[in-house]
Amino acid sequence: MRLSVSSTPLVLRTVSMKSLNLRALAEYEKAWGSCAGFFNVWRPQTKRWHDLKYVDLSMALSNDTPVYPGDRPPVITSNSVFEKDGFNSKHLCFVSHCSTHMDAPYHKVQNGKKLDDYPVSDFFGSAVVIDAFNQNPIEPDVSAVRKGDFVFFYTRQTDKAGTPAFFENPPFISEKTAEALVEKGVSIVGLDSFSPDGPPFAIHDILLGNGVRILENLVNLKSVVGKRFECVVLPLKIKDADGAPCRVVACLDD
Numbered sequence: 001m002r003l004s005v006s007s008t009p010l011v012l013r014t015v016s017m018k019s020l021n022l023r024a025l026a027e028y029e030k031a032w033g034s035c036a037g038f039f040n041v042w043r044p045q046t047k048r049w050h051d052l053k054y055v056d057l058s059m060a061l062s063n064d065t066p067v068y069p070g071d072r073p074p075v076i077t078s079n080s081v082f083e084k085d086g087f088n089s090k091h092l093c094f095v096s097h098c099s100t101h102m103d104a105p106y107h108k109v110q111n112g113k114k115l116d117d118y119p120v121s122d123f124f125g126s127a128v129v130i131d132a133f134n135q136n137p138i139e140p141d142v143s144a145v146r147k148g149d150f151v152f153f154y155t156r157q158t159d160k161a162g163t164p165a166f167f168e169n170p171p172f173i174s175e176k177t178a179e180a181l182v183e184k185g186v187s188i189v190g191l192d193s194f195s196p197d198g199p200p201f202a203i204h205d206i207l208l209g210n211g212v213r214i215l216e217n218l219v220n221l222k223s224v225v226g227k228r229f230e231c232v233v234l235p236l237k238i239k240d241a242d243g244a245p246c247r248v249v250a251c252l253d254d
Helices: 022-027 035-041 175-184 202-209
Strands: 053-056 075-080 089-093 101-103 124-131 150-154 188-191 213-216 228-235 243-252
Parallel strands (some): 124 150, 188 213
Antiparallel strands (some): 101 243, 228 243
C-alpha cells in the first residue's frame, strides 16, 4: 500500500513506501498533527513502532545528577503531595545544560541558531555509534559517517557519573575529528561524557560555529556501539533555548 500527504493537510497523493524514511515522515507531522501517530501506522518495511527494540540513551534527571563544574546543581522538590493536595507534582530547577542535553549554536555563537529555531524533523535521524574507548584525544576512523548523521562516541565516561572520577582525565574530541565531521556535513555530534572538550572550548566553537549541534552525557551506548539506527532526540521546547535536557532513544530493527 502507498500513502503520502500533500501540503494541504487532508489531500492524499501516492508515493512509493520505499522512498519514505523517518526524516521524511517527521515532515508529515505538519500535516497530520502528530508524527508519532503517523509513525505508528506506517514505517519503512512496514515495521510498526511496537515491533522495534528501544534503548534509552538518556541520563536520569534528579538532585544527584552531576553538573559541569561551577554550574548550579539541579533542585527538584515537591510542589504538591497526594496526601495533602489530592495529587502529586514537582518543582524543577536546573540549568539548561544538565543531564543528557543538547547544545544549540546559540550556546557559543552570538546570534547563533537556537533550539526552538529547528523544525521538529531535525530531531529525527540516522545515528551511528563509534567506539572511542581509551582514546584521548578521540580520533577514530569516521569514514563510515554520512551526511546528516547523528554521530555518537562511546567512551564509557558516564559510567563514572556520580563519582569524582567522572571529571578526571575526560576524553576530548580532537580538532582533526571535529573538522572531519563538519566536512562530512553531520547534524549532531554526541558522546557519553560531560563535554567534548575543555577550556577554551575549541571543539564547541568548531562544531557549533558550523551549525553542528552537540549532545552531552549520553548513557547506555554500550548497547548500540558499532551500530547504525534511527534515533529520536527530543529536547525540551524552551523559548530561545541555548540548550536543553533531552530524551534520546535508539530505535533498532533487531
